[in-house]
Amino acid sequence: MITCTKCGEKNSDDTLYCTRCKKKLQSSHRSSAQGQQQPEPLRTFKHEGVPVDAWRSIMRMVEAWAYVLVLAGVAVGCAYTKTWWPMYPAVGLLGLLIWFRQV
Ligand SMILES: [Zn+2]
Numbered sequence: 294m295i296t297c298t299k300c301g302e303k304n305s306d307d308t309l310y311c312t313r314c315k316k317k318l319q320s321s322h323r324s325s326a327q328g329q330q331q332p333e334p335l336r337t338f339k340h341e342g343v344p345v346d347a348w349r350s351i352m353r354m355v356e357a358w359a360y361v362l363v364l365a366g367v368a369v370g371c372a373y374t375k376t377w378w379p380m381y382p383a384v385g386l387l388g389l390l391i392w393f394r395q396v
Contacts, residue, residue: 360387
């Protein structure tokens with residue numbers, strides 16, 4: 294059910310124009326067939342943030358990569374020595390670290 298913003302007439306969902314005043318109706322659900330109201334893609338990073346925030350996000354990304362590299366290093370070391378037990382504390386420790394950083 295779509296309520297007309299101009300006259301308040303209630304129209305069914307598939308109606309494009311108000312049955313009373315012929316005003317174009319704003320559908321509550323996005324219709325891909327129309328493609329007129331393209332929703333803006335969700336922004337993962339705030340562009341309008343202050344430089345400190347940008348720096349922090351960069352540092353966080355560097356940190357995340359450092360974790361990945363450490364984990365990759367441990368994995369390579371494990372594969373080389375054929376001993377896999379160091380993987381468990383390494384993964385656990387890194388998981389804990391990442392979890393701590395994101396809280
Ligand atoms: Zn209307």
